[in-house]
Amino acid sequence: MRYSYFPGCGAEGTGRPYEESLLAVFETLGSGLDVLDDWNCCGATAYPSINLDQAAALSSRNLALAEAAHPGPGPVDVVAPCAGCYRALVRTQKTMADGGKTAKRVRNALGSLGLSYEGHARARHPLDLLVNDIGLERIAAAVVRPLRGLRVACYYGCLLVRPYALFDDSREPTSMERLFRALGAETVDWPLRTRCCGGSCYCGGALLGALPEATLELSHELLKDAKQRGANVVVTTCPLCQFNLEGFQGQMARTFGGSHELTVGFFTQLLGVALGIEPRKLGIQRMLQWELPDLAQAGPRAEAKERAGATA
Amino acid sequence: MPTTVGLVAPGHVPDERLSAAETELRTCHQCGTCSGICPMVEYMDYSPRALNDLQLSGHYEEAMRSKAIWVCTSCYACTLNCPKQIPVTDVIYGLKRAALQAGVYPRRFTIPVMAKEFIHFVGRRGRSSESWLSVQLYLRTRPMELVRHMPLGWRLMKAGRMRLRRERVRQPEQIQRMLKMLATPPGERP
Numbered sequence: 001m002r003y004s005y006f007p008g009c010g011a012e013g014t015g016r017p018y019e020e021s022l023l024a025v026f027e028t029l030g031s032g033l034d035v036l037d038d039w040n041c042c043g044a045t046a047y048p049s050i051n052l053d054q055a056a057a058l059s060s061r062n063l064a065l066a067e068a069a070h071p072g073p074g075p076v077d078v079v080a081p082c083a084g085c086y087r088a089l090v091r092t093q094k095t096m097a098d099g100g101k102t103a104k105r106v107r108n109a110l111g112s113l114g115l116s117y118e119g120h121a122r123a124r125h126p127l128d129l130l131v132n133d134i135g136l137e138r139i140a141a142a143v144v145r146p147l148r149g150l151r152v153a154c155y156y157g158c159l160l161v162r163p164y165a166l167f168d169d170s171r172e173p174t175s176m177e178r179l180f181r182a183l184g185a186e187t188v189d190w191p192l193r194t195r196c197c198g199g200s201c202y203c204g205g206a207l208l209g210a211l212p213e214a215t216l217e218l219s220h221e222l223l224k225d226a227k228q229r230g231a232n233v234v235v236t237t238c239p240l241c242q243f244n245l246e247g248f249q250g251q252m253a254r255t256f257g258g259s260h261e262l263t264v265g266f267f268t269q270l271l272g273v274a275l276g277i278e279p280r281k282l283g284i285q286r287m288l289q290w291e292l293p294d295l296a297q298a299g300p301r302a303e304a305k306e307r308a309g310a311t312a
Numbered sequence: 313m314p315t316t317v318g319l320v321a322p323g324h325v326p327d328e329r330l331s332a333a334e335t336e337l338r339t340c341h342q343c344g345t346c347s348g349i350c351p352m353v354e355y356m357d358y359s360p361r362a363l364n365d366l367q368l369s370g371h372y373e374e375a376m377r378s379k380a381i382w383v384c385t386s387c388y389a390c391t392l393n394c395p396k397q398i399p400v401t402d403v404i405y406g407l408k409r410a411a412l413q414a415g416v417y418p419r420r421f422t423i424p425v426m427a428k429e430f431i432h433f434v435g436r437r438g439r440s441s442e443s444w445l446s447v448q449l450y451l452r453t454r455p456m457e458l459v460r461h462m463p464l465g466w467r468l469m470k471a472g473r474m475r476l477r478r479e480r481v482r483q484p485e486q487i488q489r490m491l492k493m494l495a496t497p498p499g500e501r502p
Contacts (some may be wrong), residue, residue: 009441050428
């Protein structure tokens with residue numbers, strides 16, 4: 001199965017390790033991601049504060065491009081790893097399906113570019129694909145380094161499950177916990193996992209400048225709580241959350257005291273580690289802080305690898 | 313500064329400028345769940361509940377001029393938890409649109425400036441470039457912060473996570489034309 005991949009603007013910058021690890025993981029699991037040619041910005045959370053029609057038009061162009069690239073009956077899955085892009089695309093799908101005034105105007109504007117969006121293209125988050133399409137069984141069978149001994153805090157943030165809960169519960173999501181338990185890790189019971197990290201998610205990037213004290217405090221509360229609950233790694237599904245939680249740990253320590261050092265990675269990176277993908281392919285060298293306990297190789301795929309090595 | 317505004321009988325919506333989402337405010341009981349769940353409430357001049365109340369009691373302009381609407385990170389916690397299913401976050405988005413249209417946002421406050429810059433950038437090129445935008449914004453609103461964040465910027469640059477190249481789609485004029493067709497006509501509410 002091949003998917004249409006929507007990188008989003010964050011993939012060019014701070015979210016680069018997210019893209020690298022996502023592509024490596026999907027390749028290892030035998031599902032290909034084809035970059036959506038000439039994609040544009042999803043409109044993020046900023047465009048709806050100017051004009052709803054324009055916000056919908058930006059996301060619609062991407063969905064229309066995906067349909068043009070994958071003609072034929074049946075849905076086209078547009079994989080959007082950034083939780084912000086994912087939500088913007090889902091919002092637009094709903095707006096266009098409602099068929100109201102905005103939908104009519106956007107259809108007209110798309111038509112002037114020779115494009116149309118018929119509703120076959122739909123946004124999917126890679127977490128949804130992994131857990132519900134590829135399946136935990138197939139993933140567990142591909143594990144080379146079980147994450148035994150790791151205590152993972154799964155951070156969903158605000159955008160992935162709110163206000164649209166298409167593949168998980170808005171209040172008590174469990175997809176990531178199920179995924180990491182299937183990889184052999186323990187997951188931390190963490191009620192704050194859907195609380196906002198404080199990043200004003202305007203352009204998927206390093207914009208702590210907006211209200212630094214607020215962002216810092218919210219991120220600090222998240223990390224402090226995760227640590228108290230015994231987490232030794234936090235995994236995220238959004239480039240902005242990841243950056244907020246990773247990039248300002250020193251500043252948090254200076255402001256609030258105590259140590260905030262905690263590995264905060266993308267969920268695809270840690271999944272890649274379990275699948276035995278080499279760290280460089282997962283963008284681990286790009287992380288500001290990455291420290292995990294040693295993981296032993298085990299599991300059916302590791303044994304098969306070992307046998308192959310012994311006979312070679 | 314937190315302000316308490318008197319309760320208004322439900323159903324009283326005096327301002328015809330209220331958008332479709334905002335008319336759902338009619339059912340607001342002022343229970344304060346939105347304010348209780350809001351992670352940003354302590355940084356707001358009016359809580360989400362107070363914003364609702366301002367609009368219901370005809371003080372639309374005051375709500376529009378508040379700093380609170382720009383502090384909202386649109387995390388949708390209020391929308392999810394409202395017992396009357398009022399789309400509080402989208403109501404706040406309506407206030408933001410009205411404020412930007414009327415040009416009454418706080419000038420030195422980064423967030424509305426950022427929203428405008430972002431939109432300008434994406435509207436011209438079709439894509440955003442986070443590093444470029446961040447630098448622009450710091451220069452415009454808090455140049456000293458830029459100096460303070462330089463070590464972090466350098467670490468990111470070394471790690472290959474910061475690119476100053478400005479991205480764009482192949483034919484930005486297409487995006488420009490599409491957005492122009494959908495621009496808000498003057499005098500109309502966006």
